[in-house]
Amino acid sequence: MNLHNTLFKDEDEKAFNKDEKFEENIKNVEDSSLLSDSFINNKWKNEKKENHGICSPKNLPWPLKCSERVIFACTSIPYKCFFNPQNGEWKFRPRRGGSSLFASISWLSQETGWETKLVGWTGEITVDRQEILSSSNDMDTLNNTNTVLLTSEDKERFLESFSKTYKDQIVPIWMLSDSNHKFGETIEQQSRWRKYPNTVLLPLFHYRLWNNTTDEWNEQTCWKDYVEFNKAYLDAIVKIYKPADIIIIHDYYLLLLPQLIRQKLPNAYLGFFLHEPFPSSEIFRCLPKRKEILMGMLGANMIGFQSYSFSRHFVSTCTRVLGFDSIGKGIDVNGAYVAIEVLPMGIDAQRVEKESQTPKIQKKMQFIRELYSNKKILIGRAKIYEIQGVLQGLKAFESFLKQFSKWRNQVVFIQVTSPVNDDTSKFEKQIQDLIAEINGTYGSLEFTPVHHYHQHLEKDEYFALLRSGDVGIITAIRDSINTTSLEYVICQKGNNGPLLLSEFSGTKDALQDAIQVNPWDVTDTAKKINEALCISESEKEARQLKLYNYVIMNTVQTWISSFISKLLTNLATFNYNQITPIIDTTLLTNAYHKANKRLFMFDYDGTLTPIVKDPLFAIPSQQLLQVLRALAENPKNQVWIISGRDQNFLSKWLDIIPQLGLSAEHGCYMRFPNTSNWLDLTKNMDVSWQEEVYKIFEYYTERTQGSFIEQKKCTLTWHYRRADPDYGLFQALECQNHLESLITSNYKVEVLNGKANIEVRPFSINKGEVVNKLLSLFKDEKPDFVFSAGDDKTDEDMFRVLKKREDLKTYFTVTIGASNKITTADWHIQGPSEVLSLLESLISIKSSNDSTR
The missing domain is CATH 3.40.50.1000 (HAD superfamily/HAD-like)
Incomplete structure (x- = not known):
């Protein structure tokens, strides 16, 4: 079904939205928020409040060198690149997805004193069918649009045209293979850069193991492409980097990049943000390249996550897989402190509110309401991935109709699924079969319970749909930031439609006043749908007000401001501007x-x-x-x-x-x-302490599987490197407290924390x-x-x-x-x-x- 043709036959289509388009420092790390406040003068605090929390680069409160520039490394540039082989011209059209991220960069550049540069892959370059169709009937060209054949001159024209349009603010990375000064690849060949991140990393981050029947050669080839992809970003960033630039790297396509930059630019200020969930260590440890990925990420000074659970999983994985210690809110990486922060991402709330309240969208919303008059409207929107929980939402709706017969013929469920690049035909068939079953069981000639639209929605249609809903349904079985839930809250201003939100969504911690559901519990989710439809107007208004206030106060502008502020705080706190140089x-x-x-x-x-x-x-x-x-x-x-x-x-x-x-x-x-x-x-030293220390070590060895005691002539050491990292560290802290209370006060010895060990030795x-x-x-x-x-x-x-x-x-x-x-x-x-x-x-x-x- 086509939503536009079904609902808005007399409305003209428009292009999609362009805007979618150690010692002392370590001890104080847990109080870094207090420490940072002591650095920040009142003038800067006031400036932060007035400007989404961001500080002007000209008024930094720390003795930190700063170039006043931020380089963003993103998976792709905000525009798709089209080539017309008939005239050699290039067109750049807004890319779907990533609108919040690109909006934050645009805001930072236009509304603050920071200069920004965005480095990103061009994405798959395609032949401009739209332009060819409008200018001629060249069927030979149209029939061969799957392969783009370009010369070095075409590449130069691309770079020249792009530079003129975007004035060096965006640095495109060209990944087409060069053979005899010609670039020729099919869309499938260009998409090879997506294989490792999309077929291995993305499923893993969502608790799905990749297809392990893939032969070793193919997996190694995908990994080699992944490394090459990250190195291409390294080369591009090194070319434009200036000392004291801030570099912020985004998401799972670029997990190796922080370490690559650290090796090339050891003094760089590096931040990394993962936009996807991070799984438990038991899942992540299945990855053959687990150490390379983790060490790649740990090249950053600070790593940000959407929710606390994701950050906790990451820290636990680093201790279990790499053996690093967690200290305060970060990780000790061979003596270097890497800060771990929880920074929930938002949306461009003011833009969404403004654009969703236009007369045109109001008219379309009224049309939808009239089309389903006297019906309650449930709204669901997700990409056509299994992890988005579309099947779970449909099954819950089916159970709802079965359990609460009074709502039959009274409620419709409009489910929109967005197409993706991957082959999802099997999953699409599962969805279609389930919808047919629901409509066949509970529908009639006059009434269809489920309306499914598998297409990209135009911005005005999407906002009109969100405003029309009586209940929003998000049943993702695993995701990070869910922008649909945030946009639904903004669009429901005045309507107060409740939001059902999966407890497995990375946004659930932020939206506490949503009705949270376990999408795997179909029966309970059905009950929650009934609850949402029966909720009183006063409660709906109270919930909506709290949700709205959160979303409007925690925007994507606030997020990027907080990210930079936290990064600068950590850089200043741990004196990152005083880098130990490599030996001359x-x-x-x-x-x-x-x-x-x-x-x-x-x-x-x-x-x-x-x-x-x-x-x-x-x-x-x-x-x-x-x-x-x-x-x-x-x-x-x-x-x-x-x-x-x-x-x-x-x-x-x-x-x-x-x-x-x-x-x-x-x-x-x-x-x-x-x-x-x-x-x-030490022959004249008192070693009578050893007996007591040994007994203490024995106590903890018996209770810590994998630990052992190393007794030397003069020192005693308790090792827990082979123990469970989290439990071993916990026991080590207990052991250290035990030793300091009973031993160091009575004997001239000192307790030393080593790498996964505790050692007691004579003080002198x-x-x-x-x-x-x-x-x-x-x-x-x-x-x-x-x-x-x-x-x-x-x-x-x-x-x-x-x-x-x-x-x-x-x-x-x-x-x-x-x-x-x-x-x-x-x-x-x-x-x-x-x-x-x-x-x-x-x-x-x-x-x-x-x-x-």
Whole structure:
């Protein structure tokens, strides 16, 4: 059925709407809202209230560098691109969908002081059939519109035409394959960029596993295309990026992009917002590329979600799949803090209200009312996806007619389904069969209970339909933001039609005064339909007023303002403008080359070898042993491994390099180069505390499956890396409180939080003391080159000691991990493999310089 032809035969059609078109900071993270308020002066607060909460880029309250520009990375540009092969001209017509997002960007650009740039894929480029039909009867061209054949000149004309129209505010990404200066692909070939996000990620996010019968080659090809798609955005953004730009990345097509940008632009201010639900960790862990996807997202400084449940699932997944700790309202990613925020998206409420109240739409609404006079009208609108719950809504209506016979012939259900790019023919048939069954059972020649329209509605028809409804029905079985529900609320101003909203919708937390239903419970949903029809006028008005006030106060303009404000707050709170630079290899190698006495001090786990789940498996690779041997054999070098490991482990794996110096248990024991005896630095210390600590650790081990105790001579460690991450962290906090209340008040020990472990050690023992001891051995002639590297909190003691020494000419303190990691180190290196590569380059300097000196 065609809704326009059925309801508005005498109305002219119009084009669809263009507008659819660590330490201290981490401790305070849970109070970041209070902390941010202390930064914000009253003048800025007033400005925020007057301007949807957004601050002017010229009046930022923090000492944060800002370019006054925001770059938005979106799945596509707001326009579809059409090519006319007859004259080589390009046309750009508004794209359906994403109207709220594009409206927020447009508002930010036009109504605030921020300059915006939107980076997006062109989408599938198609032949302009509409233009060809209007100008000629070239049937050959019309019959071959499935393939677009373009030259390099056509691409240049495209870029020129687009730039003239949109003045560089929109940066289109061209994804057509280039072969001999020609671009030729079918629509299906151009759509390959959609395969991985739409056939793997989108179902997964909605608790549906993808088709696992797909052969491995095809799945790998789809993943390769997904990576290439994200890299194309990286290249486009790098070209236009200026220092201190804000970059905001949107949705599941671009999950790898934050990390790609972070690697290329380590100082970038990055925000990411997921417009889809995020599933539980049990569902997400089925994804073969789960780690790559999560690490891609965690390249951002802040990640936003539509609802609290989605953010909770994401944090839980990161702890379970990646082993990262959750801290406050964020995640500790190898020492870098990634903020997690709940930011419900709205709609352009003022525009919807204004456009839905026009005389033309009023006339169409009256026409619908007259067409169904003396009938109650139920309205449903959704995309033709299973997750949108169309079948569940129809079954609930069928049950309603069965249970409440008084409403038969008195209620009609108008269900609109919007077509999508995917093949949904089987699902469409299920819907048609169910509608036929309902109409056959409860309908007659004079009355049809269900009216189904499978088409895109024009804006005025859509608003007229929403205004006509007596009850709105949203029965999605899983979705994030549901704009139809928000638009229904605005359009019902004055009519007060109740809204039935699925409890599985991401909007349900916001619309608390809607009648919430479980779409899987068909019988109860039917009862709720009856309840909505019988509700008193006073209650309808009270519910509608609360819903309307929420939607009108929480618009898409408020959303984008809150997003930028939260991002800036987190950037300022965690000092993201003070990024630890990647080590300057030229400076390092020059200093190494000139030095005659060199001291190297390395942590072991996470610095020279990757972190593993079981500490026993962190054995040194052959590459590492070769690098350490070559470095230590140089007579100008002293090389020390300063580790939390015990003597047995270090001796077992590193004794084969006698020139190495070893320090075990964070400095409790030392073994000097070319010796076999360990020096005990704790023999005069009181270790009577160990018995009590062991009992406490035993208590928690018995109650935490997968945890275990590591007893060294001087320290005790409780590991929970193999335990359930959430429960393990909970037990660790309990254990730490237990230790601090019973042990630290009675003994000279300290409790250290490591990576999925708790360690108790003598208070006076730490890696910083080892550094002081090693430097004292040089006496008056200190080393003229010192290199210290580590990834853990315990390694910060080494860095602090070196920074305080005034007798050192040249030293390098290097943390292993992200550039935005909270550290006192001067430099950073990404990971153990990069550490080995750097040392290999120094070894090559040794062979070319030291041997000839």
